[in-house]
Amino acid sequence: MNLKIFDTLSGKKQKFTPINNKKVRMYVCGPTVYDFAHIGNARPIIVFDTLYRVLRSIYGEDRVSYARNITDIDDKIIVSANEKKISTEELTKQTINFFHEDINSLNVLDPDFEPKATETIPEMILMISDLINKKFAYIKENHVLFDTNMSKEYGKLSKRSLDEMIAGSRVEVAPYKKNQFDFVLWKPSKNDEPGWESPWGRGRPGWHIECSAMTKKYLGESFDIHAGGADLVFPHHENEIAQSESSHGKFFAKYWMHNGYLNIKGEKMSKSLGNILTIRNLLKEYNGEILRFSMLSTHYRQPINFSRELLESSHTQLNKIYKALNLRNVKNDGAQQLIPNSLLDDLNTPMAISEIHELVNKLNDKNISDKDWLAYRNQIKFYGQLMGLFTLDPNAWFVKDKKSLSNEDKSEIEKMINERNLARHAHNFELADAIRLKLDKKGIILEDSNNKTIWKLKNGR
């Protein structure tokens, strides 16, 4: 089993060898919970869930430790809670519930740990104190700041030097910073803001320190894979490395993985551009498996151009796959499957999907023996297990499409189909075609096969 992953730090595809193959440890930066998760947030969740599934398959389910944090204290949360006139606790609790509901629809496995920032405050305070003791951090105007000048390797992940950034910068430097890129480890809270007692007064943590404290607590000082969106490379992950490695003097994460952006009409989706699509809204129109499939149809490091066409195409493809899986009624023999090389090669999911299509072709071949057919279906199901797809019963998949219709509609449709079939048997094709046309106008498509007429919705939903 030879897994290769692209590591941002070395800038190369690397053979994956865990620090300890009895326990493979991975960490993914999770959401800041102040609003509904958008489809761009779903990308790392889905991609690295796929990585988690592949690792579990290679090393064993109980030998992979996956932590994904929740940032539940942050300025954006405070602002949003104030606007909504609720407490930050209320807001984050609600948002976390929505988040879990949304990503469960995407068929994402639960991580082994899902720590919240507010539950890791003592560990953060300890790490900050340690950094102060080691002179990597300083206190100024009630803030504790990390001194980037003290960290010789600062910039190694994002491959930039402090000098370069200063030369090209166009932001004003906060007065309490010694150097422009110093970042906050701890900041004071006003009386009406959430805060915790600390050696530096009542305050709250800066954004980056939580991940350093959490990884240490749940995965250890050094661990295998740290992942997240490409926009976290700088400054978030750069700062995490600086904090953690300065604090314990060992390397932090062995491999760094970053997914590309999700774009809408060629532009990055972001709050400031106002082109946000929430997972929740998309789920009203497309089921989670379609969203998931869409996300995996582009390689995770490439930008993905998210569009209605992509979703429609994913739906068509899934229809085809589910239909083929259901062609023959043979029992699964549960034969052991090999992990496909495509997925072992830096999670090449588009290639895996093309391989699935080739297998589907075999399923559609009437000349294939039941034994071979079953073997092909098992392979497809295994691809599905690794990518979190094809989990529904094939019958359920097609029924699911029709949930938007009322029972009255459905029985009306059934009635018309019966009439049409009677007409067909009487060779009254004129009437039969008239009924087909009538249903077609309602967006219902009929398929006659094997003495049975099945129907589906034209737009597939």
Added chain:
RNA sequence: GGCUCGGUGGCAGAGUGGUUAUGUAGGGGACUGCAAAUCCUCGUACAGCGGUUCGAUUCCGCUCCGAGCCUCCA
């Protein structure tokens, strides 16, 4: 301005120093009362210009174009 990453057939999207995926849309055919589904088949894509090579879409250089980061962000 500095840094990073890209430009593949109508569209989406892998990959490769020579056999040119896969899907989707479209053309043709088989099948079908008609359709659908399925199968077969077709269109010969790799931004431009140089260089290396017996041979480059794939390696190197330059040019053009696009996106991103340097500020909260998955």
